[in-house]
Amino acid sequence: MTEPDAQTPPTISAPPPPPAPSAATAPAATPAPTPAPGEKPAPTEAEMARATGVLKTxxxxxxxxxxGQERLRTSLLVSLIAGGHILLESVPGLAKTTAASTLADTVKAQFKRIQCTPDLLPSDITGNQIYDAATGTFRTVLGPVHANFVLLDEINRSSAKTQSAMLEAMQEHQTTIGGEIHPLPKPFLVIATQNPIEQEGTYELPExxxxxxxxxxxxxxPSPADEFEILSRIDSGVLDPDRHVSSAVTLDDVHLLQDVASRIYVDPAIRNYIVSLAYVxxxxAPYIGEERARYIKYGASPRASIAFLQASRALALLxxxxxxxxxxxxxxxxxVLRHRVLLTFEADAExxxxxxxxDQIFASVPTP
Known part of the structure; x- marks a missing residue:
C-alpha cells in the first residue's frame, strides 16, 4: 500500500467516522429552516438580540x-456559555486570577477561590461532616466548591488525591459527603490555573x-501598549484589590445564554468535520505522515468532539x-485539542x- 500524498489526503473511510466531505460537495452551513424531529427549536431573532445585549454588558x-487579553475573555465566555470548565496556563503575573474574579464580579453569583497547596485535603474542597456536641448529631458543612464560579489557583500544587476530588464535581456537577449527594449550583464553572515553569512541589494533572x-x-x-495602560490604571486605582466591578448581569441572564447557545444550528457537514478531525x-499516519505521526502518543477522546460541538455553538453566539x-x-x-492530543517524550525533547x-491535522482534513 502506497502512502497517500500529504497535501491531498484520502477521504476518511467509514465506519468510523463517516467520510469527510470535500469542499465541492459539502452542504452549506446555514440555519435549518425547520428543526428536525427531536431537535430543539432554533433561537428567535428576539432571543438572539437579547443574548447579544447580555454579552455586550x-x-x-x-x-x-x-x-487587553481579548482572547482570554473569549475563552472564559465560551466556557461559561457552553457549561464547561477551563484551564489557564501561563507564567506568574499575567492576570489569570484577576480575569477569573472579574468575570465572576460581572455576574451576580457565588464566587469562591481555592488556593491549592500540597497539604490541601479533598474535604477542604468538597466539604465534610462535623459532629455537633449540642445535638449529638453530625451536620454537613459544604465546601467552597459549592459555588457558581470556582477558581482553583495553581491546581497542579495540590496532591493527586485532592485533584481527584474535583472529578465528580466537574463531571457530575455534584459532590458526595458522608454518603449523601449534594448537587452543585447552576451555572457551575471551574477556572483552574497552573504555572508551567515552577515544577518543584507540583503534581502534574493526570490525563x-x-x-x-x-x-x-x-x-x-501583554503588548507594550497594554502594559503601559496597566500602569496608568494602577495609578488611577482601577486595579486596587478591594475595588470590584459592579454586577452587570444575573444568573437568569447566564441561563438564557446557555439555552440560546444549545439551540445554535450545527450542520451535518460540520458534525462530520468534527468527527473526522478527532479520527485523524x-x-x-496516513494523513500527516509517519514522521509526524510518531510524535503523537494518544489522540483525542470523544470528549474532544463534544467540546468542539458545545464550544463552537458558544463562539457562534458570541x-x-x-x-x-x-x-x-x-x-x-x-x-480544544492542545491538552487532549498528547505528545511523546521524543516530541518534547525535539x-x-x-x-x-x-495545525497539520487540520490541514489534512478537507474543510466543508
Missing amino acids: ISDAYSAKMV AQMDRFLLKEIVEY TRNP NGRAHVLPEDIRALRHL GIRSEEII
Whole structure:
C-alpha cells in the first residue's frame, strides 16, 4: 500500500467516522429552516438580540478592569456559555486570577477561590461532616466548591488525591459527603490555573483530569501598549484589590445564554468535520505522515468532539450568529485539542509543540 500524498489526503473511510466531505460537495452551513424531529427549536431573532445585549454588558464590565487579553475573555465566555470548565496556563503575573474574579464580579453569583497547596485535603474542597456536641448529631458543612464560579489557583500544587476530588464535581456537577449527594449550583464553572515553569512541589494533572476541561488557554504576555495602560490604571486605582466591578448581569441572564447557545444550528457537514478531525488524531499516519505521526502518543477522546460541538455553538453566539461555521471549529482547534492530543517524550525533547501537530491535522482534513 502506497502512502497517500500529504497535501491531498484520502477521504476518511467509514465506519468510523463517516467520510469527510470535500469542499465541492459539502452542504452549506446555514440555519435549518425547520428543526428536525427531536431537535430543539432554533433561537428567535428576539432571543438572539437579547443574548447579544447580555454579552455586550459582560464584555463592557470585563474591559472596565481588564486590559487587553481579548482572547482570554473569549475563552472564559465560551466556557461559561457552553457549561464547561477551563484551564489557564501561563507564567506568574499575567492576570489569570484577576480575569477569573472579574468575570465572576460581572455576574451576580457565588464566587469562591481555592488556593491549592500540597497539604490541601479533598474535604477542604468538597466539604465534610462535623459532629455537633449540642445535638449529638453530625451536620454537613459544604465546601467552597459549592459555588457558581470556582477558581482553583495553581491546581497542579495540590496532591493527586485532592485533584481527584474535583472529578465528580466537574463531571457530575455534584459532590458526595458522608454518603449523601449534594448537587452543585447552576451555572457551575471551574477556572483552574497552573504555572508551567515552577515544577518543584507540583503534581502534574493526570490525563483523566485534563480531559474534563472543555478548553485550555495559554495566556500570553501583554503588548507594550497594554502594559503601559496597566500602569496608568494602577495609578488611577482601577486595579486596587478591594475595588470590584459592579454586577452587570444575573444568573437568569447566564441561563438564557446557555439555552440560546444549545439551540445554535450545527450542520451535518460540520458534525462530520468534527468527527473526522478527532479520527485523524487517533490515526494520524496516513494523513500527516509517519514522521509526524510518531510524535503523537494518544489522540483525542470523544470528549474532544463534544467540546468542539458545545464550544463552537458558544463562539457562534458570541459572533452574533445562529449557526456554526467551519471557521468556528478552526478558531477553537488549539483550545480544544492542545491538552487532549498528547505528545511523546521524543516530541518534547525535539521542541515539537502540540499546536504544530494540531495545525497539520487540520490541514489534512478537507474543510466543508
